[in-house]
Amino acid sequence: AQSVSQHNHHVILSEAASLELGCNYSYGGTVNLFWYVQYPGQHLQLLLKYFSGDPLVKGIKGFEAEFIKSKFSFNLRKPSVQWSDTAEYFCAVNPMNTGFQKLVFGTGTRLLVSP
Amino acid sequence: GAVVSQHPSRVICKSGTSVKIECRSLDFQATTMFWYRQFPKKSLMLMATSNEGSKATYEQGVEKDKFLINHASLTLSTLTVTSAHPEDSSFYICSARLRDSSYNEQFFGPGTRLTVL
Numbered sequence: 733a734q735s736v737s738q739h740n741h742h743v744i745l746s747e748a749a750s751l752e753l754g755c756n757y758s759y760g761g762t763v764n765l766f767w768y769v770q771y772p773g774q775h776l777q778l779l780l781k782y783f784s785g786d787p788l789v790k791g792i793k794g795f796e797a798e799f800i801k802s803k804f805s806f807n808l809r810k811p812s813v814q815w816s817d818t819a820e821y822f823c824a825v826n827p828m829n830t831g832f833q834k835l836v837f838g839t840g841t842r843l844l845v846s847p
Numbered sequence: 848g849a850v851v852s853q854h855p856s857r858v859i860c861k862s863g864t865s866v867k868i869e870c871r872s873l874d875f876q877a878t879t880m881f882w883y884r885q886f887p888k889k890s891l892m893l894m895a896t897s898n899e900g901s902k903a904t905y906e907q908g909v910e911k912d913k914f915l916i917n918h919a920s921l922t923l924s925t926l927t928v929t930s931a932h933p934e935d936s937s938f939y940i941c942s943a944r945l946r947d948s949s950y951n952e953q954f955f956g957p958g959t960r961l962t963v964l
Contacts (some may be wrong), residue, residue: 767953776891776940776955815898822890833940835953837880837890 734758736825738838745813745845753808753841755823764826765806766835768798779807782806784832793817815847850874851943855954860931861964868926868959870941876921878941881953882914885938897924931963 782789
């Protein structure tokens with residue numbers, strides 16, 4: 733079945749550690765890709781998005797993600813996390829085979845950054 | 848800009864009653880809004896796509912008679928959970944897409960937690 737996979741369900745890091753969250757999808761064809769963040773008690777916010785062009789995209793708050801087409805991956809990275817990055821992170825795919833009408837979300841990764 | 852609100856933020860109701868949840872785009876027009884359901888420790892599952900002035904498109908497995916969606920204007924969509932039961936308890940989230948957006952960037956509301964007793 734077509735899906736979006738986030739391999740890490742829970743990640744615990746110390747401040748200043750580097751972060752990489754995995755995201756893989758199984759849709760063929762063209763896709764748009766997103767990472768959303770949900771801080772405790774808040775709504776989903778867009779971190780970054782990829783539609784075309786440079787596969788390395790930079791988002792807000794020092795986050796970046798790299799689209800590797802051959803691996804069907806769109807991993808999220810941050811060189812040095814802060815306590816305020818504690819949140820849940822969702823990868824989302826907007827597949828062409830839905831006419832780019834729908835967002836399909838991964839199961840989310842809960843990140844806890846200890847001070 | 849691009850703020851989406853939901854009302855109410857929390858609702859507790861008795862089994863068998865109906866509950867209406869509103870989703871509003873506050874500073875932009877949205878021809879398309881989406882309704883999601885989020886289970887504990889699970890991802891967001893798309894329930895339906897709501898288009899202004901037309902019938903909603905429901906995902907497979909979502910009962911259209913159970914979850915009534917109305918998108919009467921470019922800034923308002925409503926989800927009514929009819930004859931709610933405890934298994935309908937969940938976190939419901941709406942999102943809205945910019946009217947003239949050339950890509951599917953969605954802006955999310957803060958969600959509504961429904962508890963059915």
